Amino acid sequence: MAKDADFVPGSLHLRKLSVGSESVDSMIAWQDMMRARRGGHIWHVTRSWPKRAEELLQGGSLYWIIKGVMVARQPIIGFEEHPPENPEDKPYCRIMLGDEVIKTHPWPHRPFQGWRYLKAEDAPPDLDGAGGDDQMPPEMAAELKALGLL
Structure with missing residues (x-):
């Protein structure tokens, strides 16, 4: 996938579990379905x-x-x-996302709840489409990286 022209490597980021997704492609398919229901927004x-x-x-x-x-x-x-389910609660937050999903080098990560900040220096680099990690299953690439073999 192409790199986003607006990406700034020195930025602060968030990390989040995509619960229920089997792969990047299944997440993209779910987002496409939701985008159609939400007037083109995700x-x-x-x-x-x-x-x-x-x-x-x-x-x-x-x-x-x-x-x-x-x-x-x-x-x-x-x-x-974002309006809460109970009108007496404070509003939730919608994190508005761009349309493009950019694959990154697979990095192993432990589960957690909610979202967490991610410093730019701790973020995995984008895949450049030149092969390498892009050709093997993400779980295998992550395991090899954890072992220091990738």
């Missing part, structure tokens, strides 16, 4: 608003973790209020 709803939202809007991405492996990122393009 977002992720969370209870907590990032306190560092302004930093995230300076080229930040949401890095997706699928089946224990960080495998893709998606540009963060904004934040909006």
Whole structure:
């Protein structure tokens, strides 16, 4: 996949589990279905608003973790209020995402709840489409990386 022209390597990012996704392709298919229902937009709803939202809007991405492996990122393009299920609760946060999902080198990652900040220096690089990790299953590439073999 092509690199996003707006990506700034020195930015702050978020990391998030893509619960229920079997692969990057299945996540993209789900997002395409949701985008059609949401008037062409895609977002992720969370209870907590990032306190560092302004930093995230300076080229930040949401890095997706699928089946224990960080495998893709998606540009963060904004934040909006999302109405809670109970009208007496405070509004949730919509993390508005760009359309492009950019595959990254697979990095193993332990599970966690919610989202976490991710410093640029800790983020996996984008795949450049030249082969390598892109040709093997992400779980295998992540295991090889964890063993120091990749």
